[in-house]
Amino acid sequence: MRSSWADAVENSAGESLDNAGTSGGNERPSAAARSAYVPPHLRNRPPVSEPPAPSVGGPHSFNDRPGSGGPTSGSRWGGGRTEYGRQGYGGGGGGGRGSGGWRGRGGWGGKDREVNPFGNDDVDADAEPAFNEQENSGINFDAYEDIPVETSGGNVPPPVNTFAEIDLGDALNLNIRRCKYVKPTPVQRHAIPISLAGRDLMACAQTGSGKTAAFCFPIISGIMKGNFPQRPRGVRTVFPLALILSPTRELSVQIHEEARKFSYQTGVRVVVAYGGAPINQQLRELERGVDILVATPGRLVDLLERAKVSLQMIRYLALDEADRMLDMGFEPQIRKIVEQMDMPPPGERQTMLFSATFPKEIQVKVRMASDFLSNYIFLAVGRVGSSTDLIVQRVEYVHENDKRSYLMDLIHAQRANGVQGKHALTLVFVETKKGADSLEHWLCMNGFPATTIHGDRTQQERETALRSFKSGNTPILVATDVAARGLDIPHVAHVINFDLPNDIDDYVHRIGRTGRAGKSGLATAFFNENNMSLAKSLAELMKEANQEVPDWLTRFAGRASFGNKGRRGGGRFGGRDFRRDSSYNRGNNSGDYHGGGGGYGGSGGSYGGGYPSAWD
């Protein structure tokens, strides 16, 4: 009954933007309207009219590598980009509030004016934003109806239904309109009031559901309205008020781009710092003043050790992809930043942890209740577009040696169906950096325009590859897990797990690169004997998302001898508050959380032993 590869791709690719699978949908934009959609983060770019004509040099002509004859975008620091570091605009400039900190030195005034991150369609801050586009927000809100929401902790502020209900301030409200956000997504509805109330937060919301805005809005609003002590001047150290950490450089860049839009003409300045790029330009940006610093951990530690940045004025700390930030590889760095530098302790700062997944092990191991958070609220918003029916998930048994030929079938089917191109991007995940290079080379040799992103490439190559993919010039991107989390790439129609990850959470994040903003997508996985440890959790995840689970996978999942772990308390939500798990409210663990960090509010008693665990 299951159809062939080619059928699978044809069927899903043709409808991948239409078969959202939810009821209603009568207001879904037409195909024509959709193709006119320009995602927020691309609206300030020069229009990509036509891809450069492929040079006659063969398959490599689409490659973005140096000397390959592909499109040559300017490098971030090579002067090719126009949206950064423009000088000589004359004086004036925005600055919603004229007090305090670096603004005393001139703020946006002086030589440079704040560059409009919304591009040319927004000529004047006072003018009515252009609302003549077909789409309103790019978000399919039909997909967000009846999302299960779980909150726990004491005195949880009630959710809001509109942005108007929240007093975020005029300047920020204007930017929300410029972003064409008409109403908050579920995670925003719940998280923003919690955050505005000053509460710490651990938030689980599925991929593509608007987490960035959920933590940016309260931070920007708080900085605009807050009265902060004058920050030291005349020293070469800068004192940001907010810190946003993320696990990859590209994600930090993306968060920075979003945050710049949200903070446009609010007087709040956002700066990004990450490795692999020359530090001097980042230092110059910092010295011009910084309220919100977006950074990757390594570069931030470097800046702290050089005393270029001090965290002693931090009032807001946000960890995006927080479970990744606190896993084995990152935890020491994060602890150093959060606990061993000059950052104020929990309670004196507001801490927000966001992720689409929150394995219980992370919550427990790091003991975030007492280490990172103070009297926090746990929020879980059911997955939309990630492991729901918004993403059609397929898994096929493919031996290692057959993978390339299967991949070729998939891509051929897409091309034959005429859906390859700018609006049907294919993201292929592999396990290793070498594997990524090798597969990219093979695809190019076979006439398929592919590029690759992984940690062995230079930062310039990585960013060029991502741009080339996003623009559709190179509609196939081969990636390692560096691209698994957080990246918002519109028009990814198909995620292929050429090599499956070992961890089901990584799978969730990977397939979440499609089905963004309530749109649907397709995810295909190649499964073989090397992936047995994933069988049980994968089968459970797919079943939970109403996906068709092949019989052979169900059989593998049932064999305990494979050391299957199952889904670690994932359940209907992206995660759950470990405080609700009875096993952590008994025995020697309980003291860590009830006695340690000041508890978690008045309703704590209801989480005593014996709480029925519907998810374990």
Added chain:
DNA sequence: AAAAAAT
């Protein structure tokens, strides 16, 4: 075991 993240 691999990937990511400072130089």
